[in-house]
Amino acid sequence: MKIIKFFLIIFFIFPINSLKADNEALKSKITKNLRCLVCQGQSIYDSDSEFANSLKILVDNKIKEGLSEKQIYSYFQSKYGDWILYDPLFNKNTYFLWLLPLLIFFLGGAIIFNKFLKKSK
Structure with missing residues (x-):
């Protein structure tokens, strides 16, 4: 009987700890x-x-209320603005922020490609 109680206690304690670990992460x-x-x-x-x-x-x-990560971010964005997020969501206000590195990468690649073409001629 003591063994059954022990296993029941273990069974109920471990899922709670894993939920706490997930919430902390x-x-x-x-x-x-x-x-x-x-x-x-x-x-x-x-x-x-x-x-x-x-x-x-x-x-x-x-988190304890059951809100998802995206819902929590949108709550803080509505309260403090987009600047509170280090990694802002992709929307019409942040197109430039997200697409500028790609534009610079492709522009730099085109310049380097042109330099190699001129050198080979």
């Missing part, structure tokens, strides 16, 4: 992508300011 991922508005260049995860600590608690509460 999600919280860590989200807070690393949120910019601290008080500190310069630090994420919420790295910062120890009061603002960052309050946002960490808010992210934890939003």
Whole structure:
């Protein structure tokens, strides 16, 4: 009987711990992508300011409410604007931000290609 109780306790404890681990991993991922508005260049995860600590608690509460990562990001975007995200979503306001590196890459490749063509002639 003691063995059955032991296995039941183990069975109920481990899934709860795995859920907590998943929530902590999600919280860590989200807070690393949120910019601290008080500190310069630090994420919420790295910062120890009061603002960052309050946002960490808010992210934890939003996760406990069952919101997804995308929903939490959209909540913070609506409250603080696009600047709070280190990795902003692809939308009409961020086309330039996302497409500029590709444009520079292709432009640089075209310049290098032209240099090689001129050298070979």
